[in-house]
Amino acid sequence: MITFEGVTKRYGDGTVAVDNLNLQVPTGAITVFVGPSGCGKTTSLRMINRMIDATEGRILLDDQDVRKIDPPTLRRGIGYVIQQSGLFPHRKIVDNVATVPYLLGWDKKKARDRAMELLERVGLDLKMADRYPFQLSGGQQQRVGVARALAADPPVLLMDEPFSAVDPVVRTSLQDELLRLQAELQKTIVFVTHDIDEAIKLGDTVAVFRVGGHLAQVADPSTLLAEPADDFVEGFLGRDRGIRRLSFVSAGDLAVRSEAVVPGWSVALDEDNRPLGWRPDGDGAGLQPFGTVDLKKDSLRAALDAALLAPSGCPIAVDGDGRFAGVVTREALDEALTRATRGPSDG
Amino acid sequence: MGDAEPLVRWDWIGRNWPSIQTLLVDHVIMALVPVLLGLIIALPLGLASVRWRLLYQPTVSLMNVVYSLPSLAVFIVLIPLTGLAERATVIIPLTFYSLAVLIPAVVDGLGSVPDHVSQSAVAMGFGPMRRLLQVDLPIAVPVVLAGLRVATVSSISLVSVGALIGRGGLGYLFIDGWQRQFYTPIVVGIVLVVALAVLADGLLVLAQRLLTPWARARRTA
Known part of the structure; x- marks a missing residue:
């Protein structure tokens, strides 16, 4: 000291x-x-x-x-x-x-x-x-x-x-x-x-x-x-x-849904279970950009960033190897952001 | 001298080689002793000038005044004290000329130690003496050596003037040749003085390469 x-x-x-x-x-x-x-x-x-x-x-x-x-x-x-x-x-x-x-x-x-x-x-x-x-x-x-x-x-x-x-x-x-x-x-x-x-x-x-x-x-x-x-x-x-x-603020508290779908969108995965992009419902349109967040390592800032990168508005959760672990809905992200604002001294 | 008189008479050189050698040795001694003495005196004076900044300007001004005195005049003034045709009569003024070059070189050399280097030396726990010997002086070496090259070459050339008071090493050959309107000694004298200067300078450059392999980067490191 x-x-x-x-x-x-x-x-x-x-x-x-x-x-x-x-x-x-x-x-x-x-x-x-x-x-x-x-x-x-x-x-x-x-x-x-x-x-x-x-x-x-x-x-x-x-x-x-x-x-x-x-x-x-x-x-x-x-x-x-x-x-x-x-x-x-x-x-x-x-x-x-x-x-x-x-x-x-x-x-x-x-x-x-x-x-x-x-x-x-x-x-x-x-x-x-x-x-x-x-x-x-x-x-x-x-x-x-x-x-x-x-x-x-x-x-x-x-x-x-x-x-x-x-x-x-x-x-x-x-x-x-x-x-x-x-x-x-x-x-x-x-x-x-x-x-x-x-x-x-x-x-x-x-x-x-x-x-x-x-x-x-x-x-x-x-x-x-x-x-x-x-x-x-x-x-x-x-x-x-x-x-x-x-x-x-850790992203660890985010609620994750294991289904690879949200209304209007689904996650396309490769054979190794790694996300390739968001596929819009209906035919014709190609894969859209996405953002991922590793809940064990990343912060809420990374989760928010991942949400902003995707037209679906939802971050894709991945594990340490980059494999699909679920989808974070906007509601879940919203709740986490609200919690983070209420308890500013947590970290 | 006839039209056929050659610029160099090799047979004269052959016949007079022993005395030329003696003059050469005398020249080397009278040229290098002042530089050595100058270095030995310049180090403490340079250090003092860095330590007490007020000392620096007067010291350098004094040395510049000394440097501006014509060497022949100084030789003549010294004759009553040190004697005609004595080595000391030449060595003493040349030592002062060396000082005029070497004191600023030592001061500039110590000044070339980057601030962040001195700072970090202090911060790591060097005491003043250790810092001087292990950090400041080694880093000053390239600048001091550059000054030493100037001092050495100018000293080698200045010794010749001593011939006018009877002790000028190879300078004697110029007087001899001029008095007799005989070119060979003059040519021999010039060639030897230049060769001596080039050799001494080359040795100093070599010493610099060996002593300070790091110095290429002194501005960036």
């Missing part, structure tokens, strides 16, 4: 970057600091590992005031990932990853073995190990950055806009990778971004900062979308809050 207690950062010229921040960052979860430029999110992050020292208040790392820990010692125990990877251009990838183990005095063999293990873990080809950073793409460099932060197995990871400099496709895959890693490792992660969608996707808790270093709201993503604390948070969250919040 990381605790901010009345933390203020004031610069010599009177600028207040962070103003009386009180916040708890829970252990083993991802907490995202999000907000526009100049809101103090990065400053708050950097005060944790004392890249910046607070002017007032204190920050506790598992009940220990970080100001009482010698900075290099503190920092070697906290993983750090930044936007432009921050890799050492003059060191091979494997040695970049082994940086903190080297600093901690591990022997070279052990440090390198550990580095190789981590390269594998973040999904990098081991052939990369002997290359230099410039020989890697931006996305690969970012993976190395994550591997390096994890090298000495620190309980806490600080990530400062780590994925903002890569293209959207790579960013999405890096985000998915982080969530997969986090499911295995359960680190205490503080993640800074200005991208609210990234915050909502990654955060177990999202802390929204406003300009001037004030905390506007701290909540889980679903609550944030359903109940923004004020106009600023609402504006920052942007459009389609209702639909985006459905991402956090």
Whole structure:
């Protein structure tokens, strides 16, 4: 647990970057600091590992005031990932990853073995190990950055806009990778971004900062979308809050009818029982588009999307292998949507 | 000299080879010692200039003033202190010329360390000394080596001027040839000075390739 207690950062010229921040960052979860430029999110992050020292208040790392820990010692125990990877251009990838183990005095063999293990873990080809950073793409460099932060197995990871400099496709895959890693490792992660969608996707808790270093709201993503604390948070969250919040509601509660028909339409299946399309009653017309939803995995948002894709207006439920599991009627979808709206804090 | 006088008289070279060799060795020593001394002095001065920014401008201005002084004038001023036809009389001013190139090179080299790299070094728990030795200086090497190439080549060429005060390595051949209106020593001198400069520069380029295989990408990494 990381605790901010009345933390203020004031610069010599009177600028207040962070103003009386009180916040708890829970252990083993991802907490995202999000907000526009100049809101103090990065400053708050950097005060944790004392890249910046607070002017007032204190920050506790598992009940220990970080100001009482010698900075290099503190920092070697906290993983750090930044936007432009921050890799050492003059060191091979494997040695970049082994940086903190080297600093901690591990022997070279052990440090390198550990580095190789981590390269594998973040999904990098081991052939990369002997290359230099410039020989890697931006996305690969970012993976190395994550591997390096994890090298000495620190309980806490600080990530400062780590994925903002890569293209959207790579960013999405890096985000998915982080969530997969986090499911295995359960680190205490503080993640800074200005991208609210990234915050909502990654955060177990999202802390929204406003300009001037004030905390506007701290909540889980679903609550944030359903109940923004004020106009600023609402504006920052942007459009389609209702639909985006459905991402956090499981489709599992949807009622499914096992018959492959709804009034006016029937589902065409192949010999493997996979849906091919909606066939309208009567002759002549061909198969019409359809959308599917996996009730075990998908969200209500996916179910709504599947309904909107089909002229029949009904999502087709499938199992994990994509085989037909039933049809969700509009009434069933309607009920689920109503339930989701009534209980905004479920998720 | 008659019409048939050739540009190069090979027999003269053959007869005078031992003394040419002596001049060559003298030239190499007087050219390279200043660069080495310059590098040794430029490192701490460059580091100090980076650490205390206020120091940088005065240091560089002073060095530029020194660089603008005609070398012959400096040699002559030094003669009462270090003696006529002494190596030191040539080496001391050339060391200052090297400094004028190498101090900015060290400062620029340290300045070429990308911000995100220094930041991440700090964030991972490097102390100041370790960061300097393991991150900042290695990354500065390509820029420092580029400065070293300029300093070395200009030093090799400047030594010749010392011939005017009686200690100029291969420069002696120019004076000798000019005084006697005899071209062979002049040609030999030019060829050797140029060869020396090309060789030294080539060795530095080779050193750069070997020391910094990562440097092709310093702008993108």
